[in-house]
Amino acid sequence: MTGFGFRLGGELALERDRERRWIAAVVGALAFLATLALGLALALAGTAGRWQASFQGTLTVELPAGADNAAVLRALRAEPAILRVEPIDRRRSEALLAPWLGAGNLADLPIPGLIDVKLRDGAYLDVRSLEAKLAALVPGAVVDDHARWLGGFLALARAALIVASIVVVAVGLAAASCVAFATRAGLAMHREAVDLLHLVGAEDGYIAGQFAGAAMRLAFAGAATGALGGAAVLALAHSIASSSATLAFPLPALGALDWVALAAIPLAATAVAAVAAYATVMRNLGRIL
Amino acid sequence: MVIFQQVGLRYGLGPEVLRDVSFELAPGSFHFLTGASGAGKSSLLSLLYLARVPSRGMVHLFGRDVSRVVRAELPGLRRRIGTVFQDFRLLDHLSVVDNVALPLRVQGTDERQVRDHAAELLAWVGLGDHLGALPPTLSGGQKQRVAIARAIIGRPQLLIADEPTGNVDDRIAIRLMRLFEELNRLGTTIVIATHNLQLVRESRHPELRLDGGTLSRHAKAA
Numbered sequence: 001m002t003g004f005g006f007r008l009g010g011e012l013a014l015e016r017d018r019e020r021r022w023i024a025a026v027v028g029a030l031a032f033l034a035t036l037a038l039g040l041a042l043a044l045a046g047t048a049g050r051w052q053a054s055f056q057g058t059l060t061v062e063l064p065a066g067a068d069n070a071a072v073l074r075a076l077r078a079e080p081a082i083l084r085v086e087p088i089d090r091r092r093s094e095a096l097l098a099p100w101l102g103a104g105n106l107a108d109l110p111i112p113g114l115i116d117v118k119l120r121d122g123a124y125l126d127v128r129s130l131e132a133k134l135a136a137l138v139p140g141a142v143v144d145d146h147a148r149w150l151g152g153f154l155a156l157a158r159a160a161l162i163v164a165s166i167v168v169v170a171v172g173l174a175a176a177s178c179v180a181f182a183t184r185a186g187l188a189m190h191r192e193a194v195d196l197l198h199l200v201g202a203e204d205g206y207i208a209g210q211f212a213g214a215a216m217r218l219a220f221a222g223a224a225t226g227a228l229g230g231a232a233v234l235a236l237a238h239s240i241a242s243s244s245a246t247l248a249f250p251l252p253a254l255g256a257l258d259w260v261a262l263a264a265i266p267l268a269a270t271a272v273a274a275v276a277a278y279a280t281v282m283r284n285l286g287r288i289l
Numbered sequence: 290m291v292i293f294q295q296v297g298l299r300y301g302l303g304p305e306v307l308r309d310v311s312f313e314l315a316p317g318s319f320h321f322l323t324g325a326s327g328a329g330k331s332s333l334l335s336l337l338y339l340a341r342v343p344s345r346g347m348v349h350l351f352g353r354d355v356s357r358v359v360r361a362e363l364p365g366l367r368r369r370i371g372t373v374f375q376d377f378r379l380l381d382h383l384s385v386v387d388n389v390a391l392p393l394r395v396q397g398t399d400e401r402q403v404r405d406h407a408a409e410l411l412a413w414v415g416l417g418d419h420l421g422a423l424p425p426t427l428s429g430g431q432k433q434r435v436a437i438a439r440a441i442i443g444r445p446q447l448l449i450a451d452e453p454t455g456n457v458d459d460r461i462a463i464r465l466m467r468l469f470e471e472l473n474r475l476g477t478t479i480v481i482a483t484h485n486l487q488l489v490r491e492s493r494h495p496e497l498r499l500d501g502g503t504l505s506r507h508a509k510a511a
Contacts, residue, residue, distance in 0.1 A: 201368035202395035
């Protein structure tokens with residue numbers, strides 16, 4: 001068939017059907033949900049990625065409160081894989097705890113001694129062996145390579161992305177189903193005109209193109225509005241959360257590529273609508289002469 | 290051009306509306322199809338313009354057995370047929386010129402050529418000053434002429450007309466018949482279904498008469 005082509009106008013004048021305009025509303029609502037789901041997941045994944053990068057090649061040594069760190073510092077500096085060792089003084093430790101415990105409540109609190117350790121690029125260090133060595137010098141010394149909590153956070157981010165992907169696919173299928181339903185109704189409503197087009201020599205693709213064009217236009221209008229609404233909600237949520245000075249947890253923020261991915265949602269919805277309408281018409285026309 | 294052999298047609302599980310219809314139309318011939326209301330004229334025409342396939346028997350059009358034609362080939366065959374429907378089947382939301390242009394548009398003909406040709410044809414059928422009019426604003430006779438212009442714009446090899454003079458006065462009817470005669474002289478095979486027996490009698494063309502779904506007479510020209 002050579003009649004393939006999505007037409008925005010046409011003899012069927014589908015754009016005049018008030019009954020089909022709910023396609024825009026439904027696709028808009030679905031695009032709104034998809035934007036929120038994908039936006040949150042991308043923000044979470046982006047934050048996890050940034051944290052992973054910032055903690056790459058670093059360790060934190062934790063000593064019991066009041067323990068002497070001199071021997072531990074010497075042992076750490078003797079390790080060839082370690083580039084830099086930086087003890088965190090009590091004032092900085094208090095500053096780190098202040099958001100959770102309040103600035104005025106820390107004076108009498110036994111705060112563990114902390115040491116920041118930076119590894120050389122590409123160097124390998126057996127963390128458990130180092131921890132055993134340090135514990136021999138200061139009983140209770142712990143080496144934290146951040147793997148445990150960061151691993152959990154990365155797993156959470158991955159799970160969020162998977163869930164968001166499932167949501168986006170489900171939303172796409174729902175949009176395709178709505179468009180297919182509306183297209184079947186449109187075919188029934190325009191049956192006489194469709195028959196006429198056939199009788200004057202129109203190919204199925206010519207007719208399907210008109211339905212696809214009309215579905216595209218409606219879906220794009222709805223999806224663009226829905227995605228813009230979703231993006232506005234994401235931006236507003238980030239803005240409100242960022243303005244709260246008491247939050248200690250870093251706020252997920254969307255990067256430029258994330259916004260590009262979100263911008264693809266209305267385009268994808270438009271494509272899904274067009275393909276669903278086209279395929280529905282071709283399948284249904286195949287059943288009549 | 291057209292061969293019907295023992296053709297039968299029924300709608301769903303209903304009785305046969307055409308039974309054992311057999312005839313042959315030579316290229317460039319001109320035939321009238323007559324019969325009382327309900328005799329099966331419209332059903333027979335629907336087989337001719339490929340809106341249906343026979344329930345039994347064989348229909349050959351342009352050398353092809355239509356029962357064996359694959360779907361993708363149908364548009365090509367239909368473009369060789371022009372049809373004037375009894376109820377016109379004009380699209381009310383399209384202007385007169387756009388209605389006439391339809392067969393060329395679906396073929397992807399160049400748009401300027403489409404509009405020029407449609408306007409020229411409308412002028413020829415006396416509607417040159419109604420190009421932008423919508424069908425609901427036209428009289429029955431004007432709609433009839435628009436339908437005829439649409440049927441012939443693609444220069445069909447086979448022209449089928451269902452009661453083409455039923456909605457026009459005698460003057461227009463004579464003019465339309467002259468138009469069909471002219472097209473026939475240019476080589477178009479023509480089948481006209483009509484109740485107007487006077488029209489048939491005054492013509493030198495043969496008549497296919499349907500009676501209760503069977504072809505009862507196949508008269509030759511005198």
